[in-house]
Amino acid sequence: MKRVNIVSLKLVKESSMLYKEHCVRSPEHGYQLLKQFLGEVDREYFLVVYLDIKNQPTAINFCHIGA
Template identity: 70%
Template sequence: MYKPQAQQLELLMVKEEEKRLPAKRVDIVSLRLVKETSLLYKDRAIRSPEDGYNLFKQYLGELDREYLVVMCLDVKNQPTAINVCHIGSLNASIVYGALPHYLVFLFNCMNCMSLFDKRVSNLEAGISITG
């Protein structure tokens, strides 16, 4: 069985004390919502899934890929923000579960409406309303 000698232990402690580690650089980051553009919505409030669909259709137009889009709504169901949170490929779209609600938490919305367009260049989509 190996027993360390006192001199060896002292040498190890001295060597550890002499080591100087360089300072760690820490990144300072911020997360911001940036308004890219806006559009006018004449009905002002979303009263049915069809109203939401029409606004999504006005915003998106013709599509060539699978899109997952989230619309934030205030207390009166008036749209406040729209975000394309994921663009898939021609035949698949794998989305992390928290990604669609990311904008909702950042924008402090009361309700949200999401649209997933699964057809190529046709906006017949499934609409879900959460609140």
């Protein structure tokens, strides 16, 4: 028999930021949100932006940072 780990993933609020637009209406709005968040980075980032039903951003989650 092999032991299998049981794990869970929990979200923890690390910080917050202000976004001048109220909702994400276009790819340009999404770009402006992430540009403000990431700034000038030297690696590839895989992010998830959580939106509510009115397309208002509620959270940003780092999924992976490239090598």
